[in-house]
Amino acid sequence: MNAFDSSIIQFLNQFSFRWPFVDHAVLAMTQFYMLRGLPMIALLWWLWFRDGVDKQRDREIVVATVVAAFCALLLGRFLASGLPFRLRPMANPEVGLRFLLAADDGMRTWSSFPSDHAMLWCAVATGVLVASRWLGLLALAYAVLMISMSRVIVGLHYPTDVIAGALLGVLTCLILTRPWSRERIAAPFLFLCERYRGLFHVGMFVLSFGLITNFDEIRTVASSLMKVS
Numbered sequence: 001m002n003a004f005d006s007s008i009i010q011f012l013n014q015f016s017f018r019w020p021f022v023d024h025a026v027l028a029m030t031q032f033y034m035l036r037g038l039p040m041i042a043l044l045w046w047l048w049f050r051d052g053v054d055k056q057r058d059r060e061i062v063v064a065t066v067v068a069a070f071c072a073l074l075l076g077r078f079l080a081s082g083l084p085f086r087l088r089p090m091a092n093p094e095v096g097l098r099f100l101l102a103a104d105d106g107m108r109t110w111s112s113f114p115s116d117h118a119m120l121w122c123a124v125a126t127g128v129l130v131a132s133r134w135l136g137l138l139a140l141a142y143a144v145l146m147i148s149m150s151r152v153i154v155g156l157h158y159p160t161d162v163i164a165g166a167l168l169g170v171l172t173c174l175i176l177t178r179p180w181s182r183e184r185i186a187a188p189f190l191f192l193c194e195r196y197r198g199l200f201h202v203g204m205f206v207l208s209f210g211l212i213t214n215f216d217e218i219r220t221v222a223s224s225l226m227k228v229s
Helices: 003-013 020-031 038-049 055-082 105-109 116-131 133-153 159-176 179-195 197-212 216-228
Strands: none
Touching: 003 133, 003 159, 020 133, 038 055, 038 116, 038 133, 038 197, 055 116, 055 159, 055 179, 055 197, 116 133, 116 159, 133 159, 159 179, 179 197
16 A cells, blocks of 8 residues: 555544444445435436526536446446456555454455546536536535545545546546537437437436446346356
8 A cells, every 4th residue: 555545544544433423424425325326316317407598508418427427437347357456445454444344255356446436426526517517516526525535434445546536537527528529429319318208218217226326236246147157
């Protein structure tokens, strides 16, 4: 572990196990979808349905943001599989600290770098920022300070995991939400929305649910199938 990660983890860890309410709140942020993903996806739905002269632009941004979120998740899995394996802090005896969350077998086999949660939710927050500056700044602060940093505090990630994930998520969304790219990405989706409005929104709801849960169940099943094969 490098000095940068070590100094931040040591600093944050001194506040663990002091105040039960704070400990439970931090754990809840890492474990409850209602606190983690639901507020962020709700912002996208609000952008999708809000009225105004920029309604077409808003919907293009929402579609491009959802695509960026998927790309961020895939990129995160690709990097975690392709880069040298990094043991999570809570499972690394060299860290020498006790964390709020205990390591299980699943966490021991998933590489820590980069943080896919930071990539996903910083990408979503960036999309909100493109559509609404002040709301987007709040969303980005929530994604970094609440969702991402809580994972450092409980020992799921090192600070550099979160920083790298956040930067990759922001960059991915900024590229895909540029006018020249979002118009091309959104065009077929908006056509489907006009042609099959009910079916389209059902699909969007299912995708929203998948993003909120970080596709945990699908990833668990896929990981199990890969081990069996």
